[in-house]
Amino acid sequence: MEFSRRETIALGLGAVALSVMPFRVHAATEEVIAAFTGGADVTDGGVTLTAPEIAENGNTVPVAVNAPGAAAIMLVATGNPTPAVATFNFGELAAAQSASTRIRLAGTQDVVAIARMPDGTFIRAASTVKVTIGGCGG
Amino acid sequence: MASGVKPRVKVPKKAAAGEAITIKTLISHKMESGQRKDKEGNVIPRSIINRFTCAFNGKSVVDITMEPAISTNPYFQFDATVPEAGEFVFTWYDDDGSVYDTKKSVAIG
Numbered sequence: 001m002e003f004s005r006r007e008t009i010a011l012g013l014g015a016v017a018l019s020v021m022p023f024r025v026h027a028a029t030e031e032v033i034a035a036f037t038g039g040a041d042v043t044d045g046g047v048t049l050t051a052p053e054i055a056e057n058g059n060t061v062p063v064a065v066n067a068p069g070a071a072a073i074m075l076v077a078t079g080n081p082t083p084a085v086a087t088f089n090f091g092e093l094a095a096a097q098s099a100s101t102r103i104r105l106a107g108t109q110d111v112v113a114i115a116r117m118p119d120g121t122f123i124r125a126a127s128t129v130k131v132t133i134g135g136c137g138g
Numbered sequence: 139m140a141s142g143v144k145p146r147v148k149v150p151k152k153a154a155a156g157e158a159i160t161i162k163t164l165i166s167h168k169m170e171s172g173q174r175k176d177k178e179g180n181v182i183p184r185s186i187i188n189r190f191t192c193a194f195n196g197k198s199v200v201d202i203t204m205e206p207a208i209s210t211n212p213y214f215q216f217d218a219t220v221p222e223a224g225e226f227v228f229t230w231y232d233d234d235g236s237v238y239d240t241k242k243s244v245a246i247g
Contacts, residue, residue: 060209077207081173085207088216091198095158095217099200102209104171135209 029076029083033114036074036087037122042114047073047125048098049113055105058135064100067115067123073097074116079109104135143167147228149242153220161192161199164213165230165238171206187212187238189231194244195224220244 033042050064065073065088075085088099097115105111108131114124148162165187172184186206192199199218218226223246229239 064215080207082206084205086205087203089198089201089203091193091200093194093197093199093219093221095219099202099214099216101212101214104207104209 029078029112032076032084033074033112036114036116040120040122042122042124044124046123047113047115049111049125049127050100051111051127051129053128054130054132056132058105058107058131058133060102060135061105061129061131062100062102063111064098065113065115065125066096066098067113068097069117070097070115070123071118072116073099074114075103076112076114077103077105077109078112080104080106085111105129105131107131107134143230143232143236143238145228145230145238145240147226147240147242149226149244152245152247155246156219156221158217158219159244160215160217161226162213162215163190163192163228164211166211167230167232169206169208169210169212173206185233187230187232190214191229192216192218193227193229194218194220195222199226220246222246 048066055061067073072087072089074087076083077085085103090097110126110128112124112126114122116122143166145165150159153159167187170182170185174182176182184206188204190202200216225241225243227241229237231237
């Protein structure tokens, strides 16, 4: 079986499309992040995200975020059915731009914190949490 | 779900003017995520608290938007500045329209 030049190019394009497919999995996460950032660039650093390395129970995973000077911090669980977790908006009387809470994680995944600074820039931090028992089961 | 919802807040009774204090809040609520199914396989509808705010003398401290990924009995810890004597107002907004609130006053001293 011989391929013409046209068929070879078509095959090549198909292969490229297939290799791009896995990124679709994170489309929901990206949508949530884009809704928060408005498509602006997000740089690493400046945010501290404290999460356990291994969480035995995905129903209640303690996490803490700290981003000095931030106006708002969004938490995203990239592997959850609904990736958004919470958005912290800090008011004028917030002594520190930090907060801690307990979240649900469906399984082992990356948790991402994105902070919006007052000048409109965005910074992020991520942490991988291994979950023994997921927190979204029925 | 409006039954058995009980807010609990830990705030120091006294603070120096301008001091940063740590506040812990917890409200009992089952935070049904809308992902779970009952025995018959029907999805249990979502019922969560979707917003929490804390304000001191009318000035905002934090305003948190919550999604179903927040655990049962939502807990938050954060820091607030106390510029003068006054009152903290904590408010939780339920999906079903209920609003739960609690107040704590802080003295300077």
